[in-house]
Amino acid sequence: MTTHPTTRIIDGKAFAEGLRRRVADAAADFLARSGRAPGLAVVLVGDDPASSVYVRNKAQQTVEAGMASFEHRLPAETSEAELLALVARLNADDAVDGILVQLPLPAHIDAQKVIEAIDPAKDVDGFHPANAGRLMTGLPGLVPCTPLGCLMLIRSVQPALAGLEAVVIGRSNIVGKPMAQLLLAESCTVTIAHSKTRDLPSVCRRADILVAAVGRPQMVRGDWVKPGAIVIDVGINRVPAPERGEGKMRLVGDVAYDEAVERAGAITPVPGGVGPMTIACLLRNALAAAVARTGIVVDVPSA
Numbered sequence: 001m002t003t004h005p006t007t008r009i010i011d012g013k014a015f016a017e018g019l020r021r022r023v024a025d026a027a028a029d030f031l032a033r034s035g036r037a038p039g040l041a042v043v044l045v046g047d048d049p050a051s052s053v054y055v056r057n058k059a060q061q062t063v064e065a066g067m068a069s070f071e072h073r074l075p076a077e078t079s080e081a082e083l084l085a086l087v088a089r090l091n092a093d094d095a096v097d098g099i100l101v102q103l104p105l106p107a108h109i110d111a112q113k114v115i116e117a118i119d120p121a122k123d124v125d126g127f128h129p130a131n132a133g134r135l136m137t138g139l140p141g142l143v144p145c146t147p148l149g150c151l152m153l154i155r156s157v158q159p160a161l162a163g164l165e166a167v168v169i170g171r172s173n174i175v176g177k178p179m180a181q182l183l184l185a186e187s188c189t190v191t192i193a194h195s196k197t198r199d200l201p202s203v204c205r206r207a208d209i210l211v212a213a214v215g216r217p218q219m220v221r222g223d224w225v226k227p228g229a230i231v232i233d234v235g236i237n238r239v240p241a242p243e244r245g246e247g248k249m250r251l252v253g254d255v256a257y258d259e260a261v262e263r264a265g266a267i268t269p270v271p272g273g274v275g276p277m278t279i280a281c282l283l284r285n286a287l288a289a290a291v292a293r294t295g296i297v298v299d300v301p302s303a
């Protein structure tokens, strides 16, 4: 593979390691001042294999950062009422600063109801309407981890964002919409594209910053990328990899990386780009929640 001589491959894995180290330092300060470690509770309902791996990684990295991890694995048959009762217990538990309920939830549970049951002060995913509204209106609050991680990576290659054209493909509440809000707050000119967008390739070609959060393997082609653009690939898609052996799978993003790397000024790989930042930002948000809840001031890494 040849890359443009000036293309910067954004190493999300390395950036995330550095962020986790800074969070760990601050968590140690928090422990020294308060007598307890910041606490993060992660709830998994059912046994989806991918979700199970993420939850294990989150718990492991929480402990490595010197925080208390409370892992709740519930059977797929758990009723909505039982899950809401657990959320209520976690809301009331002073050792728990952050609560994450892994999505997707089984179909018999109303995910929106569960999100709204989480105390906004402990909503480390930033999915509660109170936090979404705070982001939209420019008030301090908890910001969704994946877009926050994307903003940190964008800033690492381009600190001055005002006036840049940003295109976000995808309008989900967990990635696309909050990503657009963060870029707007940075004074980018933001376009949100989605499945009804006409002539998506032309829209993308305007972008100085192109964020793909779609869930379609390698949909964004090289000739959709403006030369020199910053390309952030949020997509996590598992596709068959027969070259690795029968039944094997590999991860690809929403961007055709080998093509886009030829035109981009900077680009995130998959894996090793946005994914590791999501978990690092989760730990960052748990620390931020602990600080906001207790008033104990430590150095919380910011975007």
Ligand SMILES: NC(=O)C1=CN([C@@H]2O[C@H](COP(=O)(O)OP(=O)(O)OC[C@H]3O[C@@H](n4cnc5c(N)ncnc54)[C@H](OP(=O)(O)O)[C@@H]3O)[C@@H](O)[C@H]2O)C=CC1
Residues within 6 Å of the ligand: 146, 169, 170, 171, 172, 173, 174, 175, 176, 193, 194, 195, 196, 197, 200, 213, 214, 215, 216, 234, 235, 236, 237, 274, 275, 276, 278
């Ligand atoms: N790296 C990480 O940490 C994370 C990665 N992800 C990954 O990011 C991707 C997106 O996740 P999420 O936002 O939850 O996904 P959703 O399925 O909730 O949203 C997908 C968005 O893409 C849009 N879309 C679908 N098809 C097209 C198309 N052909 N052209 C343009 N837009 C299209 C949809 O439009 P419409 O609204 O019109 O239907 C929708 O807004 C997934 O691959 C997911 O696995 C997600 C979270 C974290």
Ligand SMILES: Nc1nc(=O)c2c([nH]1)NC[C@@H]1CN(c3ccc(C(=O)N[C@@H](CCC(=O)O)C(=O)O)cc3)C=[N+]21
Residues within 6 Å of the ligand: 054, 100, 101, 102, 103, 104, 125, 145, 146, 236, 251, 270, 271, 272, 273, 274, 275, 276, 278, 279
């Ligand atoms: N309430 C909730 N909050 C979430 O933040 C949330 C969720 N539910 N449900 C699922 C999605 C997805 N998600 C990822 C986290 C880390 C990686 C990650 O670490 N990816 C590695 C690869 C991991 C692998 O090899 O599978 C990488 O890209 O390098 C990916 C995806 C968080 N999500």
